[in-house]
Amino acid sequence: MTPRLDEQTVNLAQGFPAICVFVNDVVNQNVLQSLAENGTNLIALRCAGYDNVDLETAKELGITLVRVPAYSPYAVAEYAIALMLTLNRQIHRASYRVREGNFSLNGLLGFDLHSRTIGIIGTGKIGRITGEILRGFGCQILAYDPYPNKEFGEKYGKYVAFEELLAQSDIISLHCPLTNDNYHLIDENAISQMKPGVMLINTSRGGLIDTKAIIKGLKSKRIGHLALDVYEREDNIFFEDLSGEIIQDDIFQRLLTFPNVIITGHQAFFTSNALENIAETTLSNITNIEQNHTCNNQVIIQ
């Protein structure tokens, strides 16, 4: 097993001027200090989000940070829609049933996606494509973004206040980054404003959702369907084969008991197109910095 970066493994980076990290590597103050002491001055993220990096400390220590801002927004948008369709038509349950010779349709009733109202939170690269695809299904799109995009508003959906999106949407899909301001954006208060039976999709970042509040919402049936590709404490679980282990996270284990919940292990990005783009952009980011060329993908400019 390749160890991920954290306070215990950071010494493995000793003597490497550049290191390459992913979403669940720990790049906090202690790790950054050890990296700086060990001679690392460039961190290349193989992902778009950088909420796992202590930016202030990195800047103070003179460590440059580069990322891959867009590798395939289609991969994530298409995956979010795959989750909506799977949950709605219960394909995950139907598939298991048929393997066991059970062809009953009881409990598999779905609804037409056509004409339904979909709320998109965050209309950047991924949210925009999600809206564009769902328009093709004949859905009504509502959007919330503190920085609305004119083209999205004209072509795909209507911008509304956050509260209105919560109240009107049959399906809500999260496509905003995790920032200091929107940690637990979907909390008990937000859930209480949603339509009864709402479907919630999170392919963005786990910290956007208060998982305990979500479990309450599922038990009260306010939330009718939930799909998570990300989880707020995923760094202890995802990207590892734990099939022979006892998972200690009781909140995560509780989520797995609901029939109307799908969880996948941060795989929305995982297409061959995206991997190719990630590799190409990461190599060119590192080369540009090494050769003192302009790098448009710098998060921290030293």
Ligand SMILES: NC(=O)c1ccc[n+]([C@@H]2O[C@H](COP(=O)([O-])OP(=O)(O)OC[C@H]3O[C@@H](n4cnc5c(N)ncnc54)[C@H](O)[C@@H]3O)[C@@H](O)[C@H]2O)c1
């Ligand atoms: N599951 C995966 O495999 C995977 C892969 C790639 C990206 N992601 C996640 O998807 C997110 C979106 O990616 P993107 O490429 O579309 O990013 P982007 O930067 O193009 O767009 C993000 C949008 O969110 C908006 N936003 C910021 N704060 C907001 C808030 N509080 N409420 C609503 N909108 C807000 C921004 O104004 C922007 O328009 C990333 O930040 C990342 O967390 C997940």
